[in-house]
Amino acid sequence: MQKDQWNYPVTTDNPDAAESLNLSFDSYFQFRTDAMKHLDAAIAADSEFALPHAAKGILLESLKKPELHSLAFSELEAAKNGRPPSSTREQHYIAALEAALAGQVTAAATHYQQIVNDHPHDLFAMRLAQSELFWIGEVGWMRDISERAASQWTSNVPGYSAYLSIRAFGLEENGDYELAEQCGRESVELDPTGCWGAHAIAHVQIMQGRLDDGIAWLSGLSGNWSAANHIVHHLWWHLALAHTEHGDYDAGLEVYDHRLRDLDSPLMLAMPDFYVDIQNDTALLQRLELRGVNIGDRWQPIADLAQTRIGNHFSPFTSAHSALALAAAGRFEEANELIRHIQDFIVEDKGTLGARYALAVLPASKAAVAHRKGEYQRVIDVMLPARRNLWQMGGSHAQRDLFFQLLIDAAMKLQRQDVLIMLLDELSAIGFQHLAERSSYADAVAMTH
Ligand SMILES: [Fe+2]
Incomplete structure (x- = not known):
């Protein structure tokens, strides 16, 4: 039995599979492009390891395209047929995938929340819970999950910067701008490439009408986002939004044409829709x-x-x-x-x-x-x-x-x-x-x- 980066057991004896799973989780909650690649590597190293199959299905479902659901269902079946005995945590991941594919979003979020309750360092589950709840407007529930885990987090836990970014966004959407900004800034100080912490601060700034701050903040960090996934487009959107609210419409359109809808960018070529x-x-x-x-x-x-x-x-x-x-x-x-x-x-x-x-x-x-x-x-x-x-x-x-x-x-x-x-x-x-x-x-x- 291997352990993951937070010392939680995972049901594989293959160290390469366990390491690839770690890398895929890191990639997901750090908003990078290679989460799926690492999951495929974990599956290649140990095809009977249930968790990478469930995680792959979850990532496929998270793209919100029904045409990908048959692939996600295949991963669900592979996860269910994984090597027994799966852990309770792995069973919750599998159940969350099944619920999400059935459009049972609150059920999926409940499974992720249970994982975080039992494993408060599991940032993959915490960020998935945040995403699912965010997209149905349940921001109070979303914040409570990251807040309840706060007492279990210290700077020596792997992923601390990402935890702070998740916490910051949960706080911000619930109007706790001061603590959100504190967490978000600490997150970006620890990892200047972190997109989610930068994003939480951008939200604080736009809510507070701090348009100059927002433009300076995002412009100053934008050189750090070269490894980011499509979240980078949303960060550029925030910059364009700040320009637009400022009344500088030419600047907003400039960002649109060269950053938001740059059809030649690798990200856009990989997934134009x-x-x-x-x-x-x-x-x-x-x-x-x-x-x-x-x-x-x-x-x-x-x-x-x-x-x-x-x-x-x-x-x-x-x-x-x-x-x-x-x-x-x-x-x-x-x-x-x-x-x-x-x-x-x-x-x-x-x-x-x-x-x-x-x-x-x-x-x-x-x-x-x-x-x-x-x-x-x-x-x-x-x-x-x-x-x-x-x-x-x-x-x-x-x-x-x-x-x-x-x-x-x-x-x-x-x-x-x-x-x-x-x-x-x-x-x-x-x-x-x-x-x-x-x-x-x-x-x-x-x-x-
Ligand atoms: Fe945003």
Whole structure:
């Protein structure tokens, strides 16, 4: 029996398999590109070792593409048929994969949480729990998992910097900006290449309206991200967001063209349709257009990607952005097809996501189409009753803000000062500071005075 980097037993006698598993876990929670390569090496070294099979299935499922599910199910079967006896921890990983493939997201998160409860240093499970819960908006639950483990973490535990980054993001999404910044900065000091710690700080800065800080922070660290996976695009999105909120739209578009949608970059060539990229790209273009910026012909390639996700209901947040992109490109027939698929899914689904599509994604998608058609009263009618449920589509406060911007824009077009005052109050309560100094809300704030 081998042990992993945290001295937890793994059911293989092969040291190469155990070491490759360690490297794959490191790669995952450090947001690098080679996690799958190391899992394949672990499987090649010991094909009956259950955990790498389960982990590979989990990574395949995490891409939120149903066309990869048959491969993920094969790994699930291989994990179940692994060499007995598997440990309770390994059984939880296998059960989490099975739950995720069935759309039972909260069940999967519960298995990951159980692993962290029993093995508080297991950052693979902790980060998976964070990811699953983040994408269904359960940020309190997400934070509690990393906070409960805090007493078990010291700087000599492998992965301490990554632990701090996970903790920082959990705190930030729950409004504890001071401790989040402290953890995030310590994480990046320990590992300047760490993307997740840098990202947590970027969130603190955008929530607090510290736009200059955000631009300096991300620009200063960006030279360290050469080994990062697609998270680097999201970090560039944060930089473009800070420029855009500052009113420097040319800088935002410059980042878009050369960093977010650089089709010749190795990352983009390897995976041109990564779901978070679709969110990033749509969100930036839509924000720029709301400020009157001509973004030229940039919508069509994003709408092409959105079109491929019409029948994909594994990522609520991406579906809402797909509706935006299709409508923005003038492809209303496809946007309506997406909405019909969502309505069917809501009726049929027996998992975690159907209710979230009903409460958040469906109204947001309808509002996206209505806004693009200039039907501002319909945006108000659809979104005002749904706005307090938008968290259920997942994503961060900073990302979901886009849907409030649509609502605010409609209220401005209709001269609804009463609605604007209420929504601006609510945005402040969510945690957005200095609204009058953001290009997104400066005009709305001015209208209320
Ligand atoms: Fe972010």
